[in-house]
Amino acid sequence: MDNIEQNEDASTIMRGTEADKAADYANYFCSYAYLYHQKQMLMDHNRMRAYHSAIMSNRKMFEGKVVLDVGAGSGVLSIWAAQAGAAKVYGIEFTDIAKHARVLVEANGVSDVVEIIQSSAEDIQLPCKVDIIISEWMGYILLRESMLDSVIRARNKWLKPDGAMFPSHATMFLGAISFEEDRVAKVGDYAASMHDWSQFTDEMKKYYNINMTPLDDHFDREQAQYYIYSGLWTELKPEHLIGQPSIIKRLDLNTCTIEDALGVDKTPYSITVPFPATISGFAGWFTVDFAGSSANPCQKRVTLSTGPEGGYTHWGQQVFYMQNAIVAAPETVLAGEVAMVRQDENKRLYNLDISISTNGGEKNQYKYEIP
């Protein structure tokens, strides 16, 4: 039999539309159906304060207006929009958390205004266009989860020409960091795992007469990927950051296309090390602004930062360590290009490709998963 054809059979089951949806539900949506997960996000006070303040400080934009909440979750943003005076709020939510959102809408006395609709953003049908789209769609380094696609599709279809997006602008940052305790620990975990593997292959030969060593290299790559070449959720302190971070992307959410939101094309960055420092690697994070649109600007602008200077958020920062640190003298320039690209196998996940040169020297190229 033809094994190559069979191999293709096994992988093509991931490609059909219904099959894609089912895998996406299993991989992505299902976790959002737990109250525990919702609570984690609701206990993120930086996140909560930013949205609450953006809505309540700009009540005039909500009073008597129609609002769409994309990915309503437990319905908190929809309830706030109603409390701010909206005439009608459509909260759309794909997972079964929608039924809890309905309970909260009722219990908070806004069921005459808020309608929770269990649907994907793409399949929704509304009786009219809306004045404001509010949504909390951001993932690690802004784009992970790829939920922004759905928000943009909803915007293109349902937002009035003079409407406004909440949030309205997003910015992605890349910074150099010094966090040797953590880097050394990760590199040590990787070394320990490889030591384990070597003991394991010895035992497999000795006890069971199986030579496993031809897989040494693959296991090494698998473990290096896991321990080092994967983005790590980290709560950095401001002092871990070395020099000024580079902006690697800006999005105007009122106007950007789905293409704009796919990822970060190869983008140059440059960071000057201001004092003698050991560079452990890089960190990525984002900010979003609530500024309204040019037709309908916010009276009060609000910013939500997930950077090391802003204190805890559940997004933290994504950290990318180098296997070997760079010992940098003052005025050392770290420069290169960074790209953030969707994974082929799972469109909600990304890879980060980064090249690094020191003072214009040879470029080193690294590829990280953002799992």
Place this chain on the structure above:
Amino acid sequence: MDNIEQNEDASTIMRGTEADKAADYANYFCSYAYLYHQKQMLMDHNRMRAYHSAIMSNRKMFEGKVVLDVGAGSGVLSIWAAQAGAAKVYGIEFTDIAKHARVLVEANGVSDVVEIIQSSAEDIQLPCKVDIIISEWMGYILLRESMLDSVIRARNKWLKPDGAMFPSHATMFLGAISFEEDRVAKVGDYAASMHDWSQFTDEMKKYYNINMTPLDDHFDREQAQYYIYSGLWTELKPEHLIGQPSIIKRLDLNTCTIEDALGVDKTPYSITVPFPATISGFAGWFTVDFAGSSANPCQKRVTLSTGPEGGYTHWGQQVFYMQNAIVAAPETVLAGEVAMVRQDENKRLYNLDISISTNGGEKNQYKYEIP
């Protein structure tokens, strides 16, 4: 719009055949594609010794014979079958670990005998029937993962009438346990989580004017499910076991049907407490035997036990704690009925339903997930 219909739309994406396969791949198969996961299983020496000894002590059954290895993983069982003298071994493996299996087959000098085929068990085409089917299909409490279905389908289609299954028999056990340190810790984690929730709902009201308390009961159920009413992987010591365990199911793998292997129908059990003991809950585990078939019995029988008496296996035991322990005098009889049933949403996962009465008194009914 009709929200109820939309709700059904969202869930029916899980039901189509291709969609089922895609979700199943995302939920189940993909983890087996990592060498790290394979290594965990290969480092389980009780598991390895049982299979190795079953094959090598019964070489006569393999010499010159055709063998099928269902779910070959890294190909170790296939290589052993070849080392024991098989004329031909078909190792079928659905995930990409198949390519590593091919490397190992080559490196261990058996590529003239072993053919690794990347396919599902259901889709395989072989040129002939086989003398032996070897497979390591067992999950927690034997049936979790529901891989046995695929093994039985392969057996019905490809095993000769006088062939033999390796392993050939399986037995499921339920025991009463005393492990108060662990039970009290889990109940404490649950209580702490509910205390956290209560602080959280206070803050949501105080800071953000949202009443979350209508979800108290649901969160309570979600957390009780998570911390208490879920099977827990545990490495019990023999002294944790109280009295004699009950056998709740036996399977002859040479003859059983897929129906037989679906789960455990309501089955009575009875355990007598031999000395004063605090009963924390129950534990489930299994043994499998390599005895061959009546037409083709093993010269040497081998048993693989995953019970508390047998030392570490990666299966451990699944423990089901009660929220309140039972303080039992000597000769107390714990009796009731136990059932193990596939979950509706994911056929590879199970629920355990158990009723418990003490000395014939009132029955208490509990439902656990085996996640």
